[in-house]
């Protein structure tokens with residue numbers, strides 16, 4: 001309604017001068033007649049607007065009144081609508097552009113974030129890769145594979161004239177009169193060098209609960225915790241015209257050190273279950289291999305493991321008022337030259353704590369690496385780590 005009245009008002013303003021002219025031309029028309037004409041004009045304009053909305057602007061044929069005015073009004077109306085429409089389009093376009101820009105900005109930020117993450121990951125991977133490379137290089141740098149010899153003493157003797165300082169590390173041993181060659185760790189800077197390491201361990205770092213076959217062939221990692229293997233040790237010790245010294249180095253939990261040395265050592269063959277044969281003892285740790293009493297003596301004892309029982313407890317022993325059928329089982333399924341168990345077991349594993357039991361060992365009961373002749377105030381030291389190594393003795397010694 002408001003729109004109609006506004007249109008009528010505008011029409012009146014525009015039409016009155018024209019109506020006056022027409023009225024003057026007609027001569028006898030009254031003001032009432034003029035009102036009727038205006039009303040007619042309004043109706044015609046409304047009809048025209050409706051029609052033009054339906055069929056377009058080609059409505060000149062229905063103009064019974066001044067068509068140029070009607071057309072002008074319609075044009076202005078159209079222009080106004082077009083202007084509004086254009087404004088709306090512009091506003092819409094602007095808001096759409098802004099929305100797209102916002103979305104793109106957000107995606108760019110996400111891409112930037114992911115790129116940063118990826119760069120960080122790549123850097124970390126490169127660092128790790130370098131670390132691995134470095135540790136490999138370090139490992140292989142102590143592995144001059146070209147250096148062969150019958151054992152570490154032989155390798156040392158052959159290198160000493162050509163290498164100013166022979167590094168400790170992994171070498172290839174090829175014992176005399178054998179077809180086999182294998183890697184060994186040689187200590188070249190300990191007490192004159194030339195030591196073949198046959199056992200090295202730190203309590204709790206590696207599981208020594210192994211069956212017979214593992215103790216025969218060896219296990220572990222040569223630069224770290226390992227047991228070289230009874231068959232390899234036998235091959236090295238069994239070479240003709242050689243004598244070997246056995247050296248056992250002990251470190252306690254209090255960082256105290258002690259050693260036990262045997263000036264002659266050899267092993268029986270596999271048919272003798274690699275029985276241990278020891279020469280004269282020297283050292284600061286006591287001769288735990290022989291112990292204090294004959295029944296504890298492990299010298300000449302065959303090797304036992306959890307699945308091969310040569311421990312001298314047949315069918316059982318009584319140790320500290322406890323009945324023991326298997327020393328290996330008692331010592332947490334480790335392998336050793338047990339004789340009614342005895343005072344030494346350098347392969348003892350965590351878990352012995354409960355198994356040792358009995359009286360008389362109160363302070364030593366949590367010791368897993370055993371060398372019970374190394375004592376302080378009558379109580380065995382708690383041993384943290386141990387190394388067993390062998391070296392040639394000069395034959396004319």
Ligand SMILES: [Ca+2]
Nearest residue numbers: 309313325326
């Ligand atoms: Ca037994």
